Amino acid sequence: MYTLVLLSLLGFLVLFLGAFDQKKLLLPVALIGLAAAFVLNAMDWGTNITWFGMMNYDNYAVSFTGLIIFIIFMLFMLATWHFRNEDSNIADIYALMIFSATGAMLMTSFTSLVMLFIGIEILSIPLYILAGSRRLNLSSNEASLKYFLMGAFSSGVLLFGITLVFGVCNSFDLNVISDYVNNTESTPLIFNAGVMMILIGLAFKIGAVPFHFWSPDVYQGAPTMITAFMATVVKTAAIASFYRLFDTCFSGIDGVWYQIVWVISVVTILLGNISAVMQNEAKRMLAWSGVANAGYLLIPIMALNETSASALFYYSAAYSVASITVFAVIMALSGVKNELPVDNFKGLAKNNPLLTTALVVSMFSLAGIPPLAGFFGKYMVFFSAFNSNLIVAVLFAIAGSLIGVYYYLRPVVYAFNSEGQAPDKIQANVAFNLVIFSGIFLSLFLAIFQNFFNGLPG
Amino acid sequence: MQTPDTITLPLTGMITVALLAFPFISGLLCLFIPKQAKQVALVSTLIQAILTAYAIYLFNINYRSGFLANMQGIVDQPWITQLGVKFFVGLDGISMLMVILTNFLLPLIVLSTWNREFKQSSLFYFLMLFMQSALVGVFISLDVFLYYIFWELALIPIYFIVLIWGGENRIRITFKFFIYTLSGSLLMLAAIIWLYLQAGSFSIGDLYNLRLDLSSQRWVFWAFFAAYAIKIPLLPFHSWQPDIYTTAPNAGAMLLSGIMLKMGIYSILRWILPITPQAVLAYADVAIIMAIVGVVYASWIAIGQKDFKRMIAWSSIAHVGLITAGVFTLTQVGFQGALVQMVAHGVNVVGLFFVAEIFLSRLNTTQMENLGGIRQLAPVFASTFLIITFASAALPLTNSFVGEFLLLNALYETSYWYAAIGGLTVILGAVYMLRAYKATMLGDVQQVAGFADLSLSEKMVLFPVVALIVALGVYPQFIFNLTDESVKFLLFQIDQHLATTH
Numbered sequence: 001m002y003t004l005v006l007l008s009l010l011g012f013l014v015l016f017l018g019a020f021d022q023k024k025l026l027l028p029v030a031l032i033g034l035a036a037a038f039v040l041n042a043m044d045w046g047t048n049i050t051w052f053g054m055m056n057y058d059n060y061a062v063s064f065t066g067l068i069i070f071i072i073f074m075l076f077m078l079a080t081w082h083f084r085n086e087d088s089n090i091a092d093i094y095a096l097m098i099f100s101a102t103g104a105m106l107m108t109s110f111t112s113l114v115m116l117f118i119g120i121e122i123l124s125i126p127l128y129i130l131a132g133s134r135r136l137n138l139s140s141n142e143a144s145l146k147y148f149l150m151g152a153f154s155s156g157v158l159l160f161g162i163t164l165v166f167g168v169c170n171s172f173d174l175n176v177i178s179d180y181v182n183n184t185e186s187t188p189l190i191f192n193a194g195v196m197m198i199l200i201g202l203a204f205k206i207g208a209v210p211f212h213f214w215s216p217d218v219y220q221g222a223p224t225m226i227t228a229f230m231a232t233v234v235k236t237a238a239i240a241s242f243y244r245l246f247d248t249c250f251s252g253i254d255g256v257w258y259q260i261v262w263v264i265s266v267v268t269i270l271l272g273n274i275s276a277v278m279q280n281e282a283k284r285m286l287a288w289s290g291v292a293n294a295g296y297l298l299i300p301i302m303a304l305n306e307t308s309a310s311a312l313f314y315y316s317a318a319y320s321v322a323s324i325t326v327f328a329v330i331m332a333l334s335g336v337k338n339e340l341p342v343d344n345f346k347g348l349a350k351n352n353p354l355l356t357t358a359l360v361v362s363m364f365s366l367a368g369i370p371p372l373a374g375f376f377g378k379y380m381v382f383f384s385a386f387n388s389n390l391i392v393a394v395l396f397a398i399a400g401s402l403i404g405v406y407y408y409l410r411p412v413v414y415a416f417n418s419e420g421q422a423p424d425k426i427q428a429n430v431a432f433n434l435v436i437f438s439g440i441f442l443s444l445f446l447a448i449f450q451n452f453f454n455g456l457p458g
Numbered sequence: 459m460q461t462p463d464t465i466t467l468p469l470t471g472m473i474t475v476a477l478l479a480f481p482f483i484s485g486l487l488c489l490f491i492p493k494q495a496k497q498v499a500l501v502s503t504l505i506q507a508i509l510t511a512y513a514i515y516l517f518n519i520n521y522r523s524g525f526l527a528n529m530q531g532i533v534d535q536p537w538i539t540q541l542g543v544k545f546f547v548g549l550d551g552i553s554m555l556m557v558i559l560t561n562f563l564l565p566l567i568v569l570s571t572w573n574r575e576f577k578q579s580s581l582f583y584f585l586m587l588f589m590q591s592a593l594v595g596v597f598i599s600l601d602v603f604l605y606y607i608f609w610e611l612a613l614i615p616i617y618f619i620v621l622i623w624g625g626e627n628r629i630r631i632t633f634k635f636f637i638y639t640l641s642g643s644l645l646m647l648a649a650i651i652w653l654y655l656q657a658g659s660f661s662i663g664d665l666y667n668l669r670l671d672l673s674s675q676r677w678v679f680w681a682f683f684a685a686y687a688i689k690i691p692l693l694p695f696h697s698w699q700p701d702i703y704t705t706a707p708n709a710g711a712m713l714l715s716g717i718m719l720k721m722g723i724y725s726i727l728r729w730i731l732p733i734t735p736q737a738v739l740a741y742a743d744v745a746i747i748m749a750i751v752g753v754v755y756a757s758w759i760a761i762g763q764k765d766f767k768r769m770i771a772w773s774s775i776a777h778v779g780l781i782t783a784g785v786f787t788l789t790q791v792g793f794q795g796a797l798v799q800m801v802a803h804g805v806n807v808v809g810l811f812f813v814a815e816i817f818l819s820r821l822n823t824t825q826m827e828n829l830g831g832i833r834q835l836a837p838v839f840a841s842t843f844l845i846i847t848f849a850s851a852a853l854p855l856t857n858s859f860v861g862e863f864l865l866l867n868a869l870y871e872t873s874y875w876y877a878a879i880g881g882l883t884v885i886l887g888a889v890y891m892l893r894a895y896k897a898t899m900l901g902d903v904q905q906v907a908g909f910a911d912l913s914l915s916e917k918m919v920l921f922p923v924v925a926l927i928v929a930l931g932v933y934p935q936f937i938f939n940l941t942d943e944s945v946k947f948l949l950f951q952i953d954q955h956l957a958t959t960h
Contacts, residue, residue: 310540364614369610369613369614369640370610371607371610375610379541379651380541382647382648382651386651386655387655391652394648395648398645401644402637402641402644405637406633406637409636413629413632416621417629447538
């Protein structure tokens, strides 16, 4: 809770610093604020406090919040170099990212459906603006509009679902709903319809098929920093809220949604991976890869056993770390441009060994090659699935990962391609390189801290 | 029988860990001293070979505990407790043999690159040493999850070695190789997770004690066997292999065929025979037939090859096919033949690929029609090549003779027809090897004018290869002594398993 207050204040502070033209102070203040928020959040560990019957800071919420703050910290470190030439309304961008993160925090800790909805809206509304923050860029505007229309529509569906559930249970409180589900022989159709609509609303947010159409265009059109934010923070928050809701409320009626999630998950994995193969633009490819990863993340939700939460957390962490590192490489390579054809990775290895190492390690981690973090993420997902006898889903997921290897390896192969013009040595600042280094380090060695991580979501 | 409590073993876990970690650490050193990477790599592989020799000296071949025969040098530490994964390694006779093969071949492979200047050579030697660590890891892991990690890890350096320093079409070929082997591995991973849920542990002992019903054994067997059949490779999963052997730099091809494909055969012995013996018994004939058809088919194709490297690639499929067939006879003779032949093939194929490297470095081609008459210009080279040729064709007093004799013997005991058809490999092997020798060494000097005889560094590769060929041919007893206890235990384990399941 104090973390939430701190983050909101930090957002305003950054906004004011921008208004008073203190550009030099912006990032230091934001970074210090985030670090403080991280510590404050960690202090909530094990306290399990409920606030106003609306939010509960259990260990699950604390771990996911910690992850989200860590990701934003990394992104801001990248911003120190990436936004070096940007002078207009930079403070707004930082402030909006911080506000969006407070929404993400609500999504990890809600105990009321109202909080879930408010969290999603607080997360989304700044993003609609952020996606269009390159005002003079046509594709950025297009991304913003698309994201807004789709997002508003999905929020509407979600809200509709929430009202239907409220109509039956007469409460927004998760515990009341959960009691109702557990004590009712068969839930009425109207309740099931409500659950279905909530499912659709959340599937929109994580970008699962068939609600994924916005994601490639928005990922490609939005500024790279914002794309990275969407691929990591938004996805992590959405999946955390998805699991929290279905684990506490709807586990008793899994007959209603189980098969639908199964189909969504398998189709998402296959379609995401197959479409990613055909992309020639790096951000678009990562968008489809993000779609595919949403499919993997749905598997622990189907499995819904004691290993699910840690699988989700570890997978999100591994995926986010690798994604940020890849996006950092894309930022370095694309410069002021908003897009990066995969061809542009050609010859990267020649003058940029650090960036190449980062690319190789992250792509292999995303592809799920041991002993990198991504492999353990996939392993834990498969493991939770096996625990609940989801063998066929795992076989589809394995087939999907095999397809995934193709497009994850393509930039790597190009990086070692010596034909044509190799990019010059790219000189980034210390903070940027620090992110790259820690990205490599975490992808390599997250497995060593596995014991620590597994205990996290509680 | 001595129990582990009453005897202190000279071979300690420290040495096992050193064998695993040393190459990787010296590989990192290569990255930091890029100018002397080659020297660092050579010295480190030599030190590793000496360390291995020391481990052999300490290895107690008569030791026998209740746990996995003469397994020693054990380290058993928790790693990811939540997942039940342990850092659990140790050496028995079979592992020891494979570690010896790896660590004695590596100095030769590093030396074989001595005259070649690679771009980014520090990265090249780092990947070689990285590969060495991963291979040793595969051979010493006693925790199946740890084993899986090393198994996959071994794929990455060789992928980059071929991708960065390979020949024509390397992007397409390495990609096919990567996807092919990874698809097998992922099936194996699914089976590993499933086994864990049955046994509650990844440890080899618990898996060996697991008694699965036949239908579970069947799918576990196929999931593992698919991974191994691809890696070895057996027909019809071989199509990645000739391409990658041809396009790989010769040192990479040596790693692939000399050591890496032995991972598959070793893994059959280590994992699927003792865990799913009933399924093995049910499908042994299928596996043997796959292997033997591969032997004849690959030998036949090898005869028609025009490129020397491609011929070695196909001959390699034939040789390992026979080894796999021998393993699936499930007899002591078959196992021992397979072990001897694995070492023999490893030595011979390094020799053969180095011969290819010599052709390539002098004449920039390995097409046999462009060679010919080299014997007149380079008699020492021709003589050593002749001995390697004989060894490949399994002439008596060479290492392959012992192995192939035992393998055919074991096949004969299973079925006359297996031995008869598998035995064609000896005849066909002689045909393609002697044909290749004739095409390259004999005849008139036409396009090879100025072919220099062996230089000192080349001698230092080929002479040890020849020495190993003769030594193992004359005295294979070393391998029998080393692996006897483990092989007996393996058979005992299979019998006991079969006796207690229905």
